[in-house]
Amino acid sequence: MNLGMRQVASVRTDDESFEALFTAEYARVAGIANRVLADPHEAEDVAQEVFIDFHRLHSASAQYAPAWLHRAAAHAALNRLRGARRRQKRELAQGADEGAQTLDPQKQVEVNEDRRRVRQALARMAPKPASVLVLRASGLSYAEVAQALGVGIGQVGTLLRRAETALRKEVTRGTSL
Amino acid sequence: MAHLSDGTLRRMVDDPDVHNGVNDARHFESCPACQARFKSVAEDAQSITSLMAAPELKVDVASAFNRVQAAPAARPKFGFRLPVLRPGSRPMMLAFAAAVATVALLATALASGDNIFTPSTVTPVPVSLADMQALSQLSAYGDVSWTTQPNLQIVTSAAEAQTISGLKPPTVNNLPSTVSTTVTYAAMPKAEAVFTFSKDKAAAAAAQAGKTLPALPAGMDGAKLTVTVGPAVAEIFGNMKPPAAGSDVTQLSLPQLVVAESSAPVASSTQVTMMQLEDYLLAQPGISAELKAAIKAIGDPSTTLPIPVPVEFATSSKVTVQSKYDGVALGDNTGVGAGVIWINHSVVYGVVGSVKLSDAIKIANDLT
Secondary structure, three states, X not given: OOHHHHHOOOOXXXXXXXXXXXXXXXXXXXXXXXXXXXXXXXXXXXHHHHHHXXXXXXXXXXXXXXXXXXXXXXXXXXXXXXXXXHHHHHHHHHHHHHOOOOOOHHHHHHHHHHHHHHHXXXXXXXXXXXXXXXXXXXXXXXXXXXXXXXXXXXXXXXXXXXXXXXXXXXXXXXXXX | OOOOOHHHHHHHHHOOOOOOOHHHHHHHHHOHHHHHHHXXXXXXXXXXXXXXXXXXXXXXXXXXXXXXXHOOOOOOOOOOOOOOOOHHHHHHHHHHHHHHHHHHHHHHHHOOOOOEEOOOEEXXXXXXXXXXXXXXHHHHOEEEEEEEOOOXXXXXXXXXXXXXXXXXXXXXXXXXXXXXOOEEEEEEOOEXXXXXXOHHHHHHHHHHOOOOXXXXXXXXXXXXXXXXXXXXXXXXXXXXOOOOOOOOHHHOOOOOEEXXXXXXXXXXXXXXXXXXXXXXXXXXXXXXXXXXXXXXXXXXXXXXXXXXXXXXXXXXXXXXXXXXXXXXXXXXXXXXXXXXXXXXXXXXXXXXXXXXXHHHHHHHHOOO
């Protein structure tokens, strides 16, 4: 498969547009899901589901495609984070993963504990503030975050600040429980 | 001048040159309070960045693409999903609004075996955006024209909206505190569309597919389907840009809540029944899978109005509004998006927005 060649075609079929969109956005969409789930394998599952959903319902050449994908990735991953069964499964998988890490064992335990607390906190937050944190932390620009969430670019700073305060509060709450 | 907002300070952390204007910059440089707040905002941002760290992700795009290509494109089994509309897709929004109107029109028309049909209840139908866009392909089988063009206008007062539509905008008695009290009105007088089946066009479409036209039922050539939609009026809550003279709906930002009221669409046909028209359209050899899906999805023979509502990831359920009207509830209690739609005496009502479903139901129940 030559992804690069397909992109230079001046008139694309929808399938070709989808392939170009996939090539351009897959890493970022998976990155957003990974930011939520802290689990690369599950993040790729989510990213692929998001693309399948998109392809089924939308034209790949739609102007809103990247924004739709970013938002859907954040929402789908947050939904997954909230699913109790999935969470247990993921924690088991992470436990198994720990043995393979080369980090100092004590340090790895701390990292895992931090990740767990932050993900629990994200799962408790409302979708919009959780999404704004995740999208920004995934490297989206303010303009891209605004597009994905359907808000004005001027609101992003305010949303982000509020979301950071809320996350901090939730993490503290989780620690003191 | 006033101190800088938290939002501006937060944005300055990522982009120090983002001051809204020279005044902001001058203020910041001379205000120890803002500088102290900035420091605290910046420290918070930094600690959140480290909290949000995630394990490294290495992707193999080509093999991921193959997996996605190999996945069966199953449709959702329950409920339906439609995209929320983004500001970036405002031209799309118009196309979408037109498509929704068309679906509603054809749905009411095709859902009936009689020649005149007015729906009395509503039901959700899994119609995708792609399916709806495919409806434009109907023009390959006949002529679609508006005898009265839909003319949606944005106004700032309930009185103007009532003058345009002839409908009194409903009163919301229970606005959630999260929704802005700023209201804009949209109003539309009655509009009428006619689809005239053309034997010649259908034959050309069939020939393009390398087939001949199926046997033509008596009266099919020139059969007309007339559909009336509206009048309609909507209250749009949210901090919208103030409408300029002659403004159109594409200039509006996304609303937080829309409360809409519209006369139920009325459809009638000449020469053949609507069911005959639907059956014959479905039997066309060149008809695309999408158009077929759209017609089939909306062709359920009942007295219901199928509602394709653009709410992201919405699931649907039946709900009773004001203790007596059967309605459809969409969305959930996360506040991302929810809506309630019902029919009362040939008038379709809808409450849709970025609110919890429980709030949407409360608004619907208390609407007067």
